[in-house]
Amino acid sequence: MNLMSLSLKGLRLPFAALLLFLILPAAVSAQSSLQRVRQNGTLRIGTDATYPPLEYVENGQFEGFEIDLANAVAREMGVRAEFINASFDGIFPALQNGSFDAVVSSVTITPERSASMLFSDPYYDSGQLIAVRQGTQGITTPEELSGKKVGVQINTTAQIDLEKRAGVQVAVYNTIDLALLDLKNGRIDAVVGDAPVLRFMIRQSFQELQTVGRRFTDEKFGIAFAQSSEDLRRAVNAALWRIQDSGEYDRIHEKWFGEAAERTADQQASGARPSAFDTSLLRKTWTLFLKGVWMTAKLAFLSLFLGLPIGLFLSLARVQSSRLLSVPAAVYVEVIRGTPLLVQILFIYFVLPLFGIHLPAFTSGVIALTINSAAYISEIFRAGILSIDAGQMEAARSLGMSYAQAMRRIILPQTFRRVVPPLTNEGIALLKDSSLVSVIGLTELARTGQELASRYAAPLTIWPIVALFYLLLTFPLTRVAEYLERRWRPITRA
Amino acid sequence: MIEVTDIVKRYGSNTVLNHATFQIQEGQLTTILGPSGCGKSTMLRCMNRLERFDHGRLKIGEVEVLGTEDRKLSAAEEKELTKRLRARVGIVFQNFNLFPHLTALGNSTEAPMTVKGLARKDAEEVARHYLHKVGLSDKEDHYPAQLSGGQQQRVAIARALAMEPDVILFDEPTSALDPQLIKEVGSMLRALDDLGKTLVVVSHDMNFARSISDQVIYFEGGHAVEAGTAQEVFGNPQKPETRAFMQSFQEEEGTRAEQQATASGKNEKLDAQMGTRATLGQEE
Numbered sequence: 001m002n003l004m005s006l007s008l009k010g011l012r013l014p015f016a017a018l019l020l021f022l023i024l025p026a027a028v029s030a031q032s033s034l035q036r037v038r039q040n041g042t043l044r045i046g047t048d049a050t051y052p053p054l055e056y057v058e059n060g061q062f063e064g065f066e067i068d069l070a071n072a073v074a075r076e077m078g079v080r081a082e083f084i085n086a087s088f089d090g091i092f093p094a095l096q097n098g099s100f101d102a103v104v105s106s107v108t109i110t111p112e113r114s115a116s117m118l119f120s121d122p123y124y125d126s127g128q129l130i131a132v133r134q135g136t137q138g139i140t141t142p143e144e145l146s147g148k149k150v151g152v153q154i155n156t157t158a159q160i161d162l163e164k165r166a167g168v169q170v171a172v173y174n175t176i177d178l179a180l181l182d183l184k185n186g187r188i189d190a191v192v193g194d195a196p197v198l199r200f201m202i203r204q205s206f207q208e209l210q211t212v213g214r215r216f217t218d219e220k221f222g223i224a225f226a227q228s229s230e231d232l233r234r235a236v237n238a239a240l241w242r243i244q245d246s247g248e249y250d251r252i253h254e255k256w257f258g259e260a261a262e263r264t265a266d267q268q269a270s271g272a273r274p275s276a277f278d279t280s281l282l283r284k285t286w287t288l289f290l291k292g293v294w295m296t297a298k299l300a301f302l303s304l305f306l307g308l309p310i311g312l313f314l315s316l317a318r319v320q321s322s323r324l325l326s327v328p329a330a331v332y333v334e335v336i337r338g339t340p341l342l343v344q345i346l347f348i349y350f351v352l353p354l355f356g357i358h359l360p361a362f363t364s365g366v367i368a369l370t371i372n373s374a375a376y377i378s379e380i381f382r383a384g385i386l387s388i389d390a391g392q393m394e395a396a397r398s399l400g401m402s403y404a405q406a407m408r409r410i411i412l413p414q415t416f417r418r419v420v421p422p423l424t425n426e427g428i429a430l431l432k433d434s435s436l437v438s439v440i441g442l443t444e445l446a447r448t449g450q451e452l453a454s455r456y457a458a459p460l461t462i463w464p465i466v467a468l469f470y471l472l473l474t475f476p477l478t479r480v481a482e483y484l485e486r487r488w489r490p491i492t493r494a
Numbered sequence: 495m496i497e498v499t500d501i502v503k504r505y506g507s508n509t510v511l512n513h514a515t516f517q518i519q520e521g522q523l524t525t526i527l528g529p530s531g532c533g534k535s536t537m538l539r540c541m542n543r544l545e546r547f548d549h550g551r552l553k554i555g556e557v558e559v560l561g562t563e564d565r566k567l568s569a570a571e572e573k574e575l576t577k578r579l580r581a582r583v584g585i586v587f588q589n590f591n592l593f594p595h596l597t598a599l600g601n602s603t604e605a606p607m608t609v610k611g612l613a614r615k616d617a618e619e620v621a622r623h624y625l626h627k628v629g630l631s632d633k634e635d636h637y638p639a640q641l642s643g644g645q646q647q648r649v650a651i652a653r654a655l656a657m658e659p660d661v662i663l664f665d666e667p668t669s670a671l672d673p674q675l676i677k678e679v680g681s682m683l684r685a686l687d688d689l690g691k692t693l694v695v696v697s698h699d700m701n702f703a704r705s706i707s708d709q710v711i712y713f714e715g716g717h718a719v720e721a722g723t724a725q726e727v728f729g730n731p732q733k734p735e736t737r738a739f740m741q742s743f744q745e746e747e748g749t750r751a752e753q754q755a756t757a758s759g760k761n762e763k764l765d766a767q768m769g770t771r772a773t774l775g776q777e778e
Contacts, residue, residue: 398542398584
């Protein structure tokens with residue numbers, strides 16, 4: 001896996017990450033990284049566990065070749081490895097600002113990356129491989145891809161390599177399982193990707209496909225560190241050498257890629273699993289889904305209930321006459337509405353620590369979603385207030401009520417009944433937007449789906465389940481809205 | 495006693511009130527009569543501070559208001575002045591502006607509770623008293639949308655009365671109503687006058703003005719052209735503008751009456767009321 005990848009919405013903002021790199025000076029701390037790791041007794045490792053068999057989540061546990069390797073390295077250093085699941089989009093900014101000490105996530109060592117971070121010695125040779133439908137003739141080398149339509153995962157070295165070859169028509173996908181699915185369906189002629197992952201996925205649930213030829217690039221995976229962590233890098237390198245000398249490395253490699261592993265995998269695969277909707281998968285994964293649902297519900301409902309009063313306050317600030325309040329409120333709405341939620345999330349989580357404000361991921365997510373939804377909610381309230389006839393305010397004022405009294409007793413009660421439908425909209429949108437917080441390592445519903453879809457190479461089973469859970473989550477919202485609408489129904493002729 | 499002295503109000507280059515001067519005696523029912531666009535509604539709104547004026551002086555009882563360009567008020571002074579003025583002066587709007595989310599009773603108790611700080615029980619007692627006065631005792635639990643136009647107007651009157659002002663302003667009280675209800679409004683206003691309230695009615699309906707008013711002020715071009723009893727102004731107008739208005743009104747009324755008579759074929763049964771109806775057909 002190379003460069004950035006994996007974003008549910010395809011909302012890909014390399015420029016945002018770039019911005020973060022630029023404004024992020026290497027975090028200065030009195031302690032060296034190694035001292036900190038030793039003192040805490042833990043090595044915090046960021047990983048995007050959607051890449052079997054290298055790193056993935058199985059029954060809530062981190063599994064995979066690189067996970068075992070990282071555990072062995074940590075043990076060798078006399079500390080414990082603590083894995084933090086983070087989407088690849090945010091993994092390097094998080095490394096830079098000290099959210100973890102190292103990244104072990106199939107990171108290819110490239111000159112570009114070496115300019116902004118440190119790498120351990122390479123610990124794994126990978127490379128790109130071609131997959132085609134069984135029975136396809138005449139494609140075994142990259143040269144033969146000319147004139148063909150080829151699927152790749154976005155921003156991987158496969159994409160970079162193929163785009164340099166004339167005549168290759170590149171089709172870009174968010175995750176590799178989706179590219180393989182399209183190949184199976186016949187829309188593209190081949191898929192190019194990291195060799196071990198491609199083999200794993202095909203064996204798991206794309207038996208109609210096969211890999212051909214041999215790896216045509218040489219790529220080396222390394223453990224990544226922040227630039228200030230030279231001493232930590234040296235300690236990790238020493239540990240890597242020691243586990244190679246002791247044979248530990250070979251044992252791990254054998255476990256995941258050896259003949260025994262191949263045989264077990266083949267046996268598992270020969271259970272001829274149906275590649276369409278697989279109901280047994282739901283039985284196996286429903287507890288993980290419930291965790292994701294719970295996280296999404298907490299994020300969305302908390303943000304909605306915090307966003308409502310803030311939005312109301314902003315709308316009141318905007319409709320009243322004093323510019324002292326209305327101008328800042330207008331600027332707030334303009335800025336928040338005009339910038340992507342993803343950037344706001346990244347900002348709160350990765351940039352605020354530079355000013356000494358360290359917030360946990362969940363808090364950061366709730367704050368970002370609250371700030372964002374409050375801007376939209378305020379405009380809904382404002383539209384509602386402006387839709388009330390000006391005569392209502394005049395009548396209230398003429399009776400001697402102050403502006404605040406008239407607003408509270410006359411205008412707002414009428415506003416509330418009008419804004420229930422658009423507020424329901426906003427609540428549902430918020431529910432789905434909350435998937436963006438996966439970038440800071442929160443495993444909510446969509447991220448759960450992503451992890452499971454790649455772990456079981458079963459996008460056709462997992463994504464419909466994800467959709468169903470989202471639908472279930474919107475039910476309480478629509479119920480409450482229906483209740484309020486009934487209760488606040490405008491009084492018309494009896 | 496209401497004294498309006500030399501009031502000027504401009505919207506940009508448009509002068510809406512142009513040196514308006516007149517007096518209204520306490521306890522009287524006064525109609526400000528005039529063609530549309532003459533500034534009479536703006537004049538009324540100035541008396542409740544829904545509008546401010548640039549120059550001149552308005553005195554209602556002991557509350558004195560000066561033009562904004564004659565005397566600058568701080569925000570606190572403005573608030574205090576408005577409060578004092580509105581405590582004395584209530585208004586019934588042309589389209590009533592009832593609060594649709596509150597019942598007739600709720601409409602009439604809201605301000606006494608929030609502004610005067612009355613307990614709900616006391617506010618309801620006051621409100622029921624005035625709803626009874628306007629003949630709506632049996633409708634107190636009805637929402638505005640459940641009431642007819644005439645009933646809505648009476649709720650608006652009760653709502654204003656519940657604040658117990660000395661002065662009540664009426665903006666075009668006949669224009670939003672069916673012709674059949676005009677007489678009813680007239681007797682309602684007379685009844686309020688008997689309560690000792692000072693009533694100021696803005697209208698462009700000459701017949702209505704004639705039938706209800708103690709005093710009529712003819713308004714045109716942003717100022718009071720002529721003032722006097724209904725008899726004086728209608729029977730013997732002094733100013734050419736007043737005479738012209740009376741004449742055009744009567745002509746129009748005649749034509750309409752004739753048209754209607756021809757159409758209905760009951761010429762001889764037409765009485766003065768028919769004229770009223772014809773006029774009301776041409777609402778603004």
